[in-house]
Amino acid sequence: MTSPGAGLVQLMRDVRRLFQETSLLLETADQLMKKSEWILETNQCVSVTTVPGSAAYWLPQCAFRFYKNEHYQHVLAFVSVVFDDSDNDRLVVEPLLTGGWFGFKRGTRVARQSYEFDDAFTHIYQVPRRDDGTLVSNNPQDLFPDYKDQAESVTTLGIPLLEVTTSDQLKNRLIVPLLAGIESRAVT
Numbered sequence: 001m002t003s004p005g006a007g008l009v010q011l012m013r014d015v016r017r018l019f020q021e022t023s024l025l026l027e028t029a030d031q032l033m034k035k036s037e038w039i040l041e042t043n044q045c046v047s048v049t050t051v052p053g054s055a056a057y058w059l060p061q062c063a064f065r066f067y068k069n070e071h072y073q074h075v076l077a078f079v080s081v082v083f084d085d086s087d088n089d090r091l092v093v094e095p096l097l098t099g100g101w102f103g104f105k106r107g108t109r110v111a112r113q114s115y116e117f118d119d120a121f122t123h124i125y126q127v128p129r130r131d132d133g134t135l136v137s138n139n140p141q142d143l144f145p146d147y148k149d150q151a152e153s154v155t156t157l158g159i160p161l162l163e164v165t166t167s168d169q170l171k172n173r174l175i176v177p178l179l180a181g182i183e184s185r186a187v188t
Contacts, residue, residue, distance in 0.1 A: 015059070022063045022081050025097070028167050029079040030065060032175045038067040038077055041110070047117040056086040064120030068110055075182060076110045076151075077101040079174065080120040081161055091124045096131060097164050098123035099178040100156030102140070103185075108150070115151070123156035131158045133173055135181045155181060 002010070026045060033039075046060035064080040082096045100123060104110055123129070125143050126136045137155040157177055164170050 019063070025081065025164070025170065026063060026065050026079065028170055029175065032167075032171050033065075033067050033077070033079070033179075036069075036179050037071065038069045038179075041066040041068045041076065044117065059083075061086055062118075062121040064117065066115070066120070072182060073109045074104040074106050075101050076104070076115055077178065077182060078120045079178070080123075082121045082124055082158075085121070085124055095161035096123065096158045097161045097170075097174055098156055098158040099174050100154060101178070101182055102151035103153040103155070104151050119154075122154050123158040126154075126156055129158075131160060133157050133159050133177060135177065137185070155185065157181070 023045075030040060045063050045065060047062075048060050049057040061084045062080050062082045064078055067077040067079075069075065069077070077099070078101065079099045080097075082092055082098055085091045098121070102110075102115060102119065122140075122143070123136075126138060127143065128136065130136055135155055135157050137153055140151050140154050143154070157174070159173055164173060
């Protein structure tokens, strides 16, 4: 029988292992996106806080990657793994693999100032929300009345993370539908 302290150490090791596996998934997504000329917008992949008064945010709620493409300069694509929502426990009952894009006004070139890192887990707020790989689109202002970014639309898809165990599944269940959706809905 292990002591409570040893159990806590094991818990932290398990969380670290989860993040290492998530890193491999995101690096594979980067490679798959790059094959279609989508390059990283930023190398950052998590957003956390480091102050005692915000301990709920010490661990990331989401790991993410943002991408841009010269042919779709008004589109910001993303792939993310959503672990939790510290503000609403009911929104995330299992980890999700999500992808999507923000559509900005045509002629706009997306810049880092155009979005927040938290935008990568917009899928959990979509109405209606589907976690079966179906694309769902909304106006960001309808989802978030205080939304200040300049995006005119957000489209996402999500699937349970544990259903994706190979790079082929990642490609076929998330990346291919994501890129096909951008191509068909986000005219260059």
